[in-house]
Amino acid sequence: MTRVLTMIAMGVLILxxxxxxxxxxxxxxxxxKHQTTVQVANCMRKRMSADKVISYNAAAKVCKNQxxxxxxxxxxxxxxxxxxxxxx
Numbered sequence: 001m002t003r004v005l006t007m008i009a010m011g012v013l014i015l016x017x018x019x020x021x022x023x024x025x026x027x028x029x030x031x032x033k034h035q036t037t038v039q040v041a042n043c044m045r046k047r048m049s050a051d052k053v054i055s056y057n058a059a060a061k062v063c064k065n066q067x068x069x070x071x072x073x074x075x076x077x078x079x080x081x082x083x084x085x086x087x088x
Contacts, residue, residue, distance in 0.1 A: 039067045
């Protein structure tokens, strides 16, 4: 009887914990999209104030490409922390 109750309790914990993990993944994606949007907007503001001739669409295209390149470079250079020392 104790094993049955333990198994039921473990099943409930697994089912309750799964949506919490999914919400964390969605939150990270939203923050990342927001940061990208802010970076593009800042880039466009600087670019359009420096060059009065550039169009909105041209500035948007250049800034989106620039932010995408920066995010791809930062993702590939990301440092992973670990508990183990590096191998000689």
